Amino acid sequence: MNDGTKPARIKNIAELARMAGVSAGTVSRALADKSLVNKETRERIQALAREHGFRPNQMARRLRTQQTGVIGVVIPLGHERRQHISDPFFMTLFGYLADELTESGHDLMLSRVIPGDDEWLDRIVDSGMLDGALVIGQSNQTEAIERVAQYYKPLVVWGSHREGQVQCTVGVDNAAGGRLAAKRLLERGARRLAFFGDTKGPEIADRLAGAEQALATAPGATLRAFPTHLASDEMASQIAAHLDEIGEAVDGIVCASDIIAMTTIRLLHERGIAVPDRVAVTGFDDLPLSQRMVPQLTTVRQDIAAGARAMVDALRRRLAGEDAPSIVMQPELVLRESA
Amino acid sequence: MNDGTKPARIKNIAELARMAGVSAGTVSRALADKSLVNKETRERIQALAREHGFRPNQMARRLRTQQTGVIGVVIPLGHERRQHISDPFFMTLFGYLADELTESGHDLMLSRVIPGDDEWLDRIVDSGMLDGALVIGQSNQTEAIERVAQYYKPLVVWGSHREGQVQCTVGVDNAAGGRLAAKRLLERGARRLAFFGDTKGPEIADRLAGAEQALATAPGATLRAFPTHLASDEMASQIAAHLDEIGEAVDGIVCASDIIAMTTIRLLHERGIAVPDRVAVTGFDDLPLSQRMVPQLTTVRQDIAAGARAMVDALRRRLAGEDAPSIVMQPELVLRESA
DNA sequence: ACGTAGAATGCAATCGATTGCGATTTTTGT
DNA sequence: ACAAAAATCGCAATCGATTGCATTCTACGT
Numbered sequence: 001m002n003d004g005t006k007p008a009r010i011k012n013i014a015e016l017a018r019m020a021g022v023s024a025g026t027v028s029r030a031l032a033d034k035s036l037v038n039k040e041t042r043e044r045i046q047a048l049a050r051e052h053g054f055r056p057n058q059m060a061r062r063l064r065t066q067q068t069g070v071i072g073v074v075i076p077l078g079h080e081r082r083q084h085i086s087d088p089f090f091m092t093l094f095g096y097l098a099d100e101l102t103e104s105g106h107d108l109m110l111s112r113v114i115p116g117d118d119e120w121l122d123r124i125v126d127s128g129m130l131d132g133a134l135v136i137g138q139s140n141q142t143e144a145i146e147r148v149a150q151y152y153k154p155l156v157v158w159g160s161h162r163e164g165q166v167q168c169t170v171g172v173d174n175a176a177g178g179r180l181a182a183k184r185l186l187e188r189g190a191r192r193l194a195f196f197g198d199t200k201g202p203e204i205a206d207r208l209a210g211a212e213q214a215l216a217t218a219p220g221a222t223l224r225a226f227p228t229h230l231a232s233d234e235m236a237s238q239i240a241a242h243l244d245e246i247g248e249a250v251d252g253i254v255c256a257s258d259i260i261a262m263t264t265i266r267l268l269h270e271r272g273i274a275v276p277d278r279v280a281v282t283g284f285d286d287l288p289l290s291q292r293m294v295p296q297l298t299t300v301r302q303d304i305a306a307g308a309r310a311m312v313d314a315l316r317r318r319l320a321g322e323d324a325p326s327i328v329m330q331p332e333l334v335l336r337e338s339a
Numbered sequence: 340m341n342d343g344t345k346p347a348r349i350k351n352i353a354e355l356a357r358m359a360g361v362s363a364g365t366v367s368r369a370l371a372d373k374s375l376v377n378k379e380t381r382e383r384i385q386a387l388a389r390e391h392g393f394r395p396n397q398m399a400r401r402l403r404t405q406q407t408g409v410i411g412v413v414i415p416l417g418h419e420r421r422q423h424i425s426d427p428f429f430m431t432l433f434g435y436l437a438d439e440l441t442e443s444g445h446d447l448m449l450s451r452v453i454p455g456d457d458e459w460l461d462r463i464v465d466s467g468m469l470d471g472a473l474v475i476g477q478s479n480q481t482e483a484i485e486r487v488a489q490y491y492k493p494l495v496v497w498g499s500h501r502e503g504q505v506q507c508t509v510g511v512d513n514a515a516g517g518r519l520a521a522k523r524l525l526e527r528g529a530r531r532l533a534f535f536g537d538t539k540g541p542e543i544a545d546r547l548a549g550a551e552q553a554l555a556t557a558p559g560a561t562l563r564a565f566p567t568h569l570a571s572d573e574m575a576s577q578i579a580a581h582l583d584e585i586g587e588a589v590d591g592i593v594c595a596s597d598i599i600a601m602t603t604i605r606l607l608h609e610r611g612i613a614v615p616d617r618v619a620v621t622g623f624d625d626l627p628l629s630q631r632m633v634p635q636l637t638t639v640r641q642d643i644a645a646g647a648r649a650m651v652d653a654l655r656r657r658l659a660g661e662d663a664p665s666i667v668m669q670p671e672l673v674l675r676e677s678a
Numbered sequence: 679a680c681g682t683a684g685a686a687t688g689c690a691a692t693c694g695a696t697t698g699c700g701a702t703t704t705t706t707g708t
Numbered sequence: 709a710c711a712a713a714a715a716t717c718g719c720a721a722t723c724g725a726t727t728g729c730a731t732t733c734t735a736c737g738t
Contacts, residue, residue: 012694023718028696038716057467059407060694063398063723070448091430102451109409110437110447128396128724262631269633292601294608294633351724362688367726377686399724402693467694 010054020045031056071106071315072124072133073097076113076141087230088259089285089304090136093158096308097134104316106131113141121148125155132315134158138169139201154318156311160202161326168318169326170310174203177300177331178210181254181282184298184339186218188280190252193223196239196264197256198230204256207284211254224250228260236263243267251279252339258283258290261297265338280339295337302331349393359384370395410445410654411463411472412436415452415480426569427598428624428643429475432497435647436473443655445470452480460487464494471654473497477508478540493657495650499541500665507657508665509649513542516639516670517549520593520621523637523678525557527619529591532562535578535603536595537569543595546623550593563589567599575602582606590618591678597622597629600636604677619678634676641670 010016013031017024022041029037030045049055062068075090094110101108109130113120121144125133132154135145142162149155149167161169185193193215199205208225215221226242229235239260255261261283265275275281275295283290283299290297307329314324349355352370356363361380368376369384388394401407414429433449440447448469452459460483464472471493474484481498488494488506500508524532532554538544547564554560565581568574578599594600600622604614614620614634622629622638629636646668653663 013696014694024695025697025719026717028694029717032696036716041716053461053465055462055465055467057402057694059398059402059467060723061696063396063402063725064694064696066723068398088427088430091427091434095430098449098451108449110449112437112441122392123394126392126394128394128398259631262628266631266633289601289628292598292605292632294605352726353724363725364689364727365687367724368687371726375686380686396724399693400726402695403724403726405693 010049010052013056016045016049016052016054020048028056068129068131069106070109070130071101072109072111072130074111074113074121074124074133074135076120076135076137076139076145088287088289089257092287093136093304093308096305097136097311100308100312104312118144121145125152132156132319134311134315137201138203142202153321154315156315156318156324158307158311160206161328162202165326167326168314168324170307170314170329171203171327172302172307172329172331174206174331175210175213177284177302178207178212178254179214180210180331180333181207181284181300182211182214182223182252183217184282184333184335185252185254185280186214186221188252188276188339190280191218191221192250193221193252193254194242194246194250195223195225195254195256196228196242196260197225198227199225207254207256223254228256230257230259235260236267239264240267243271253279253281255281255283258285258287258297258299261299261338262289262293265293265295265297276337276339282339286334290334291336298336298339299334300331301334303329349388349391352395355384355388355391355393359387367395407468407470408445409448409469410440411448411450411469413450413452413460413463413472413474415459415474415476415478415484427626427628428596431626432475432643432647435644436475436651439647439651443651457483460484464491471495471658473650473654476540477542481541492660493654495654495657495663497646497650499545500667501541504665506665507653507663509646509653509668510542510666511641511646511668511670513545513670514549514552516623516641517546517551517593518553519549519670519672520546520623520639521550521553521562521591522556523621523672523674524591524593524619525553525560527591527615527678529619530557530560531589532560532591532593533581533585533589534562534564534593534595535567535581535599536564537566538564546593546595562593567595569596569598574599575606578603579606582610592618592620594620594622597624597626597636597638600638600677601628601632604632604634604636615676615678621678625673629673630675637675637678638673639670640673642668 013027014024017027020027026037027045030042031049073094098108111124125148135157138145138157138159145157145167146165157167157169159169159171160174161171182193195208195211197204197208199208212223215223228238253264255264261281265281268275268279273279283297286299286301290299310327317324352366353363356366359366365376366384369381370388412433437447450463464487474496477484477496477498484496484506485504496506496508498508498510499513500510521532534547534550536543536547538547551562554562567577592603594603600620604620607614607618612618622636625638625640629638649666656663
């Protein structure tokens, strides 16, 4: 700004080397601060680089060193095309993952998946741009993931763990979570339950299965499942339709996510149906917003921060060549006002 | 699976070339599906590649072609270190950006910024890994961004536009938004206003300034600003402290974000203070959740999807060498229940 | 049968940084 | 003062794909 001689832009190490009167190799070593090169020249070169704002080309460095420092975060959109990525749960998990990964010096590349393609994950992990990959949610792509997991080690998946599975998953016991929610409703005296959620992916399917198991303890109780999307616009109208169909016939609703629960409560409120007095509602996830709403949400807590830590930890181990096993976390019922 | 001869893993184009009995160059062209190579050999090579699951190394391709197909999305954490990234507004914007960018065939790399460093943005844009960069929020880093914008063209920033600024920004007119919110409260009859928000970044500062301007139209009205963080944990206790300090002395609150508004309403509810009857509250952003809460939030709408589109559009123009100007969108007051 | 347009492929340079190894200089030991 | 050890530094190969240019081969016209 204050001196007219703006330093010429340097485009590569060779050029800097010429300016400094040394070889490219020396510059490379100097910039890496290796003790192999003389302290004085090292500092001189570093100063020169700083002065000209030179930074070595990462692409070349990565090609040569064969490691990228980049972790891929992949969100499969098997069903529900749009807006999935805006889902607060994924976003929150993603945020924590970003925190953890940047902390350990990794960059982070986001990929959404083009549905209808069979080799999406292969393409991502074989691209040679990634040191490892994190898959957020299995959607309906469990087999595709399983296939890749057989040959690609540094891969960790958020989702349900099935017996005999090769892929390393981190997630809560969704069935247990479903049981907790339904049990709570039954204990409050509800007998005619509904389940709102899309069971095409294994995770939500497990939650429904858990809720059904809980019924066994309460003779005469019933449960009916209503497919409900996560994409926010359709969700509201779908839920409205469900509520109309249900009428007075339900006194407890197990929702597959906090967002569904939130919308359900709002729609019940519009219809003048008191929550939890006439109908009790449970959520799933325990997002931050669930304690900020009115009424506060009774929900099944997944510890997202802990989950993110576990995923990154497992990935780190796998990057180091160890063999990290799957982790199944136990969900926890958080009692608040809605049920 | 059904045949024991698992195809050997191919690691580069040269190897595939040897197998196919052609040169590396031909393989490269065949994989790129160039008509320059004979249709038969082309298909033979493609089939061979598919069979062995070979995919060319992106790092090498990018080094050679000098373009990465990757757009950096940068979130500066000038103040408020932790959890900023989990802020729903940023996350929502980020989600839309991801949608837009993947749609146009770009990958997307996320970087959070190490505060206290002066050259964070230089490091990112000079790394040679990015075709362009999107900065989400200026925080208190406006000067650093401005400096980089002077030499790095493919850069678009979400935030406030100032006169004479080089950086290309996309954002709403925050002052106008602040005016809208305050005006609404005043029209409802409120006279003693409060503003909840952290004015260290230019965006929130503009909102406060706008609210103050609106006071001029209402003689005798007052406004007091209370610094309020966005990071969710401290926010609640800060707001609680503000409410205690305020007591009965306030009848309208302009909140700098929907999240702040949501928490404020919840805390007012706990204290038995009716919203909007005793105290009216406005939000800012119009996040999806603001229409899902009880009471629904009266808020200043930023069209996040349109903003994301505008950012990507400006970036695309800049990548093509054109000179896209800043965009200031007009905010819109959404009347619902809270004010 | 011969020259030549045109199609198909090979050759080798290139992108920019890293690094093993050898060459040169400086320092140390006696 | 001389040999040996240590400190510096340069050379050149390497990572893997792309691409301009040269070369070979085929086919066609006359």
